[in-house]
Amino acid sequence: MKSYKIALIPGDGIGTAVIDATWQVLNKAAAGAGFALDGTSFPWSCDFYEKTGAMMPPDGIETLRGFDAILLGAVGWPKRVPDSVSLHGLLLPIRKAFVQYANIRPHRLLPGVEGPLRASAFDILCIRENTEGEYSGAGGRIHNGTGDEVAVETAIFTRKGVERILRFGFEQARKRRGKLASVTKSNAQKYSMVFWDEVTAQVAADYPDIEVANYHIDAMAARMVMAPESLDVVVASNLFGDILTDLGAAIQGGLGYAASANINPERNAPSMFEPVHGSAPDIAHLGIANPIAAIWSGAMMLDHLGESRAAAAVISAIEAATARGIGTKPGQHKTTEITGAIVAALA
Amino acid sequence: MKSYKIALIPGDGIGTAVIDATWQVLNKAAAGAGFALDGTSFPWSCDFYEKTGAMMPPDGIETLRGFDAILLGAVGWPKRVPDSVSLHGLLLPIRKAFVQYANIRPHRLLPGVEGPLRASAFDILCIRENTEGEYSGAGGRIHNGTGDEVAVETAIFTRKGVERILRFGFEQARKRRGKLASVTKSNAQKYSMVFWDEVTAQVAADYPDIEVANYHIDAMAARMVMAPESLDVVVASNLFGDILTDLGAAIQGGLGYAASANINPERNAPSMFEPVHGSAPDIAHLGIANPIAAIWSGAMMLDHLGESRAAAAVISAIEAATARGIGTKPGQHKTTEITGAIVAALA
Numbered sequence: 173m174k175s176y177k178i179a180l181i182p183g184d185g186i187g188t189a190v191i192d193a194t195w196q197v198l199n200k201a202a203a204g205a206g207f208a209l210d211g212t213s214f215p216w217s218c219d220f221y222e223k224t225g226a227m228m229p230p231d232g233i234e235t236l237r238g239f240d241a242i243l244l245g246a247v248g249w250p251k252r253v254p255d256s257v258s259l260h261g262l263l264l265p266i267r268k269a270f271v272q273y274a275n276i277r278p279h280r281l282l283p284g285v286e287g288p289l290r291a292s293a294f295d296i297l298c299i300r301e302n303t304e305g306e307y308s309g310a311g312g313r314i315h316n317g318t319g320d321e322v323a324v325e326t327a328i329f330t331r332k333g334v335e336r337i338l339r340f341g342f343e344q345a346r347k348r349r350g351k352l353a354s355v356t357k358s359n360a361q362k363y364s365m366v367f368w369d370e371v372t373a374q375v376a377a378d379y380p381d382i383e384v385a386n387y388h389i390d391a392m393a394a395r396m397v398m399a400p401e402s403l404d405v406v407v408a409s410n411l412f413g414d415i416l417t418d419l420g421a422a423i424q425g426g427l428g429y430a431a432s433a434n435i436n437p438e439r440n441a442p443s444m445f446e447p448v449h450g451s452a453p454d455i456a457h458l459g460i461a462n463p464i465a466a467i468w469s470g471a472m473m474l475d476h477l478g479e480s481r482a483a484a485a486v487i488s489a490i491e492a493a494t495a496r497g498i499g500t501k502p503g504q505h506k507t508t509e510i511t512g513a514i515v516a517a518l519a
Numbered sequence: 520m521k522s523y524k525i526a527l528i529p530g531d532g533i534g535t536a537v538i539d540a541t542w543q544v545l546n547k548a549a550a551g552a553g554f555a556l557d558g559t560s561f562p563w564s565c566d567f568y569e570k571t572g573a574m575m576p577p578d579g580i581e582t583l584r585g586f587d588a589i590l591l592g593a594v595g596w597p598k599r600v601p602d603s604v605s606l607h608g609l610l611l612p613i614r615k616a617f618v619q620y621a622n623i624r625p626h627r628l629l630p631g632v633e634g635p636l637r638a639s640a641f642d643i644l645c646i647r648e649n650t651e652g653e654y655s656g657a658g659g660r661i662h663n664g665t666g667d668e669v670a671v672e673t674a675i676f677t678r679k680g681v682e683r684i685l686r687f688g689f690e691q692a693r694k695r696r697g698k699l700a701s702v703t704k705s706n707a708q709k710y711s712m713v714f715w716d717e718v719t720a721q722v723a724a725d726y727p728d729i730e731v732a733n734y735h736i737d738a739m740a741a742r743m744v745m746a747p748e749s750l751d752v753v754v755a756s757n758l759f760g761d762i763l764t765d766l767g768a769a770i771q772g773g774l775g776y777a778a779s780a781n782i783n784p785e786r787n788a789p790s791m792f793e794p795v796h797g798s799a800p801d802i803a804h805l806g807i808a809n810p811i812a813a814i815w816s817g818a819m820m821l822d823h824l825g826e827s828r829a830a831a832a833v834i835s836a837i838e839a840a841t842a843r844g845i846g847t848k849p850g851q852h853k854t855t856e857i858t859g860a861i862v863a864a865l866a
C-alpha cells in the first residue's frame with residue numbers, strides 16, 4: 173500500500189486540537205482510498221522554546237526535508253514568547269527554506285455558513301507570495317530607546333520571486349474562471365510595487381487567455397467587501413496576501429474556515445499545510461476550536477500528494493457537515509463533534 | 520467678518536465636481552454662521568503635468584503655505600500619468616511638507632445608507648500616520664530589466680513620528696469611547712513593527728484611562744468585518760491606515776462616504792482636507808460622482824478652522840439628505856441633486 177511520510181507540527185494553543193482532528197479525518201479518507209499516512213509528530217512550539225531556548229532544534233529544517241509533506245497547526249503564544257521570536261524561529265523559516273513560494277488560500281462560503289456580508293456570492297483563490305517581499309526580515313534600529321530612534325524595515329523583491337508567483341497565479345486562473353487580479357500599491361511604493369506591476373504586464377503577455385486587472389491593496393480590500401463576485405484569482409505580495417486572506421477568511425464566516433497550502437511547486441522540498449488562523453491561546457483548552465480550516469488544509473495536502481479523490485472526499489465531508497449546521501457558528505459545537513460529523517460523512 | 524483663505528486643488532477626474540459641490544455647501548454654511556471663505560483655485564493635476572511636465576510648479580508648496588487650509592479633490596489619472604509620478608508630485612509631498620502627520624478618517628454609517636455588512640453597528644475613527652513609514656519613498660532597483668533584477672523599498676519609522684501619531688490617537692480616544700487599537704504586523708516585521716508596539720506601550724502609560732489593544736493588520740482587517748462594534752479609535756501606520764480606511768469606506772457603503780483630514784496638529788502649516796476616494800476617471804464626466812465624502816471632508820475643515828457650529832450644520836445637512844434617500848445608492852442621483860439637497864437642508 174502506498175504510504176506518505178507526514179511531519180506533524182501541532183505547535184501552540186489550539187494547534188494541537190485541530191491537528192488531532194485533521195489527522196483523524198485524513199486517516200479515515202486514506203483508508204477509504206487505499207493509501208496510508210505515516211505521521212511523525214514534532215513538539216516544536218513555544219513550550220519547546222521555554223524548555224530549549226529555540227523554537228525547533230538546529231537541525232529542524234534538515235529533519236523536515238525527508239518528509240513528503242508537513243501539516244502544521246498554529247505557532248505563537250505572545251504572552252509567553254514574542255511573536256517576532258516564535259514565528260521567525262519556526263513558521264517563517266520553513267516557508268523560506270523549502271521555497272514554498274506559493275501560498276494558496278481558497279475563500280468561499282461553505283454550505284450552511286452565513287458570512288458577515290449581505291451578498292452571498294464569494295469564491296476566490298488568493299495566491300500569496302510566501303518567501304520574500306515585506307517579510308524579508310531585513311532591517312534594523314539605531315539610537316535605541318532614545319528620542320532619536322529610527323527603525324527601518326526593507327521589503328526586497330526579486331524578479332525571480334515576483335515572476336514565479338505570478339506565473340503560478342496565471343496557471344491557477346486557467347483552471348478557474350480565467351480572471352487574475354494583481355494587487356500592489358504602486359501609487360505610493362514606487363520601487364517595489366512599480367516593479368511588481370511591470371513584471372505582471374510582462375508575464376500577462378504569455379497568458380492572453382487570462383483577463384488581468386491591477387488593483388491597489390486599499391481598493392482591493394474595499395472590493396472584497398463590496399464586489400467579491402467580480403474576483404477570481406487574486407495574486408499578492410507576502411504582506412498584502414496576508415491581509416487579504418484574513419479578510420477573505422472573515423468574509424467566509426471566520427478564521428475557522430480558512431485553509432492554506434504553502435506550496436513548493438517544483439517539489440524539490442516538502443510543502444506545508446496549515447490553517448490561516450493562529451493559536452488562539454484564549455480558547456486553547458476549551459475544546460471548541462473549529463477544526464474545519466485545518467481539515468480543509470489537510471485535504472489540500474492530499475491533493476498535493478496526488479490523492480485528489482481522497483481530497484475531494486474530505487471537502488465533500490466538510491460540506492456535508494456544515495450543510496447540516498455542524499460547525500457553522502463559533503463555539504456552538506465542540507471540536508470533537510465537528511470532527512465526528514466529518515468522519516461520519518466520509519463513511 | 521471673519522474670513523479664511525482656502526486653497527482649492529480640484530485635481531483630476533471627479534475631483535473638480537466634488538470640490539465644486541463642497542465649495543457651494545461650505546459657502547452656504549459660512550453665510551449661515553457669519554464668516555467668509557476666500558478661495559483660490561489651483562489647476563494642479565495630470566492636465567497640468569501634461570502641459571508643464573510637473574504636477575505643480577516648483578514653488579507650489581511655498582504658495583500653499585500662506586493659506587489657512589487646503590481642500591483637495593483627487594489626484595491621479597493612471598492612463599495618462601503613472602500614479603507613482605502624479606501622487607509623488609502633488610498629494611504626498613503636501614502631506615509631508617506641511618507635516619500633516621495625523622490623517623483622520625471617520626467611518627460610520629450615515630442614515631439611509633445600507634452598508635455591505637449584515638450588522639449595522641459601525642462607528643470608528645481611523646488615525647493614520649501620514650508622513651513616514653511605508654510611504655517614505657526610500658528604495659531602489661538594480662539589474663533593471665534582467666532576470667537578476669532586485670527592487671527594495673524601505674519603510675522608515677522614527678520615534679518622533681510614531682510617538683506623535685499615537686499621542687494624537689490617544690487624545691482622540693479620550694473624546695470618544697475611550698478605546699484605542701494600535702495596528703502593526705510585529706509578528707512578521709520585527710524591526711519596524713516591534714518598534715511601533717514598544718512605543719505604543721510607552722505612550723499608553725500616559726493614558727491609563729484609555730483601554731489599549733494591539734492587533735496585527737490581518738486580524739484587524741478581519742475584525743472590521745466581523746466585529747466592528749468592538750472598535751473605537753484605530754491607529755495605524757501610513758500603509759496600514761490606507762488599507763483599513765478603504766475597508767472602512769467599503770463598510771460605510773462605499774468610497775463616496777469616506778472623509779479625510781490631513782492634520783498638522785501644531786498648526787505651523789496648513790492642513791489639507793480631501794475625500795478618501797480617487798479621481799475615478801471612468802465616471803469623470805457623467806455628473807454622478809457622490810460629493811458626500813468631499814463635503815464631509817469640508818466639514819472637517821470648518822471644524823479645524825474653529826467653526827465647529829458650521830461644521831456640525833454641514834454634517835447634519837448631509838444626514839438629512841441621506842435620511843431622505845438622497846445619495847444613498849451609487850449613480851442614483853446626480854452630483855448636483857445631492858449637493859442641492861444638502862444645501863437645502865442647511866437653509
Ligand SMILES: CC(C)[C@H](C(=O)O)[C@@H](O)C(=O)O
Pocket residue numbers: 248259263414448450706707737
Ligand atoms: C503568524 C503570521 C506570521 C502569519 C503570516 O503573517 O504569514 C499568519 O498571519 C498567516 O497568515 O499565515
Ligand SMILES: CC(C)[C@H](C(=O)O)[C@@H](O)C(=O)O
Pocket residue numbers: 359360390595606761795797
Ligand atoms: C492615492 C494614494 C497615494 C492615497 C494613499 O495611499 O495615501 C490614497 O489611497 C489615500 O488613501 O489617500
